[in-house]
Amino acid sequence: MGIGIVVKSERKVACSWFAVIDTVTVGDLKKALVQYYPQYNHDEYVELHFYKTYTGPSETIRDDEDLRRILMVSKMQSMNKLVISLDTPTKSFSAWTFKDVCAEYNLSVSSDLQIPVVLPPFTGIQAAPPESDSQKTIQEQLLHEIKSRAHVMKLTFANQAIRSMVVASFMVAATRLFEDDLYLATRNLSGGRGNGPVEFSVPWRSTYDYTLGVTGVKKDDFDHGVAQNIVQLEFVLTLRKRKRERYEIEGEEEPLNKLKSYGTVAAASQWMFIEYITDVENGTVAYRMTELRRTLNYGGNWEDVEVNVKFVFARLAWLWSQMRDEILAPCKRKTIV
Incomplete structure (x- = not known):
């Protein structure tokens, strides 16, 4: 029929x-x-x-x-x-509150209202400044784009849509450094914990489902952004675990026992990095989170803004390199279908 x-x-x-x-x-x-x-x-x-x-x-x-x-x-x-x-009967990602996530994932609440969740710090974050001419060109283009936006937009008190445009400039520049392996996407996700749009995701270029990172943009409600990001990171890593199981069945070489996905919560001026780790063998999960020390004051002196843009970009470049390294060796040899 x-x-x-x-x-x-x-x-x-x-x-x-x-x-x-x-x-x-x-x-x-x-x-x-x-x-x-x-x-x-x-x-x-x-x-x-x-x-x-x-x-x-x-x-x-x-x-x-x-x-x-x-x-x-x-x-x-x-x-x-x-x-x-x-x-899908699950609630939208945006409906997840900080309180919901703390209860669902057994996370403790900090007494410091500036820190949304008491998680182990995401230590070991490094700077990966541009080295090659092409990488330096990408950084210069980012600086030019940010300077243009700061000149024509009121970024200091910008709404979420404007902030998303600024964050997109950083996301595009970081992804260009690894464009042979990664690409930037806006997409909808739907699964057991929630459903809805994701502002930016970083999938492996060879398959749409193999997502390494998720970025959310928030105007000021960082605790809400962290809550959403945690739920979304769990979802994308669940999909990757299923891909991994296919390789075990097909007899490929032993994959890593620990899988990681990375999240960023950004407000254009502030940046939070989150690492989600799952141990495939025993089923345990762990989160680490750190806010970058620098705050971008787009209304200040441009020389100071330029220094801070380079600071954030160098650490995004490092984070993107970690995502790229999460593409397992068996996956690099043949496309997942």
Whole structure:
């Protein structure tokens, strides 16, 4: 049976799908849909809802029998379109509060209101200043871009949208240093802990699912940003663990027992680095977090701003190198599919 799939809230056919009614499964339908809605890939919690009419009530497709019955009725009624919606019962990433994350992950609350979570410090952060001519060119282009933005925008009291533009300049410059291996993406994630957009993610260039880092932009609510970042880092590392298991099954060389993902929470002037580590063998996880010592005062003397931009960029370059190093040796030899 061939039928067009319409996904709310779009009114056009998302894809054409062919199914054998007697043997089709819900998994078959999900597999077809994630090609067009990759944010639901690997989401074990996603639900499918069927609508007899676009504006009518919905019916949850709970199992294969439900799907086969709906397709059979559609065939008998000569329906050439199947209207469905995809939904996840988990809450959005933005709904996670600092208090929620502390309870969920057993994190303690600091008595210092300036420190959102009592986590071990992310020690060992290094500076990786540009060395080659191409790297120095990237830094000079970043400085020029930041100077232009500081000149034409009111960055000192900027809203979140403006801050995101400034953070994007740093993100792009850092990713360009490793553009053969990494790229910068804005994407939607959906999984067991939450769902929603991620401002910046850093996936491996060979596969969209192999994400090494996540960045969130906040105007001033850093504790909320840290909460979201922790949940998002757990999600992207869960996907990478599944990729790792494929290599174990395929008999590749022994991968690392510890996997890491890296987060940044930024307000353009302030920067927080977070490291999420999971021990694959015993299932334990650990977080480390450190705020960079320098604050960028875009309304101050440009020479001071330039020094601080170089300071932040050198440490972003180091952090991006850690992400690049997380691409396991077996993964570098062949593309994950």
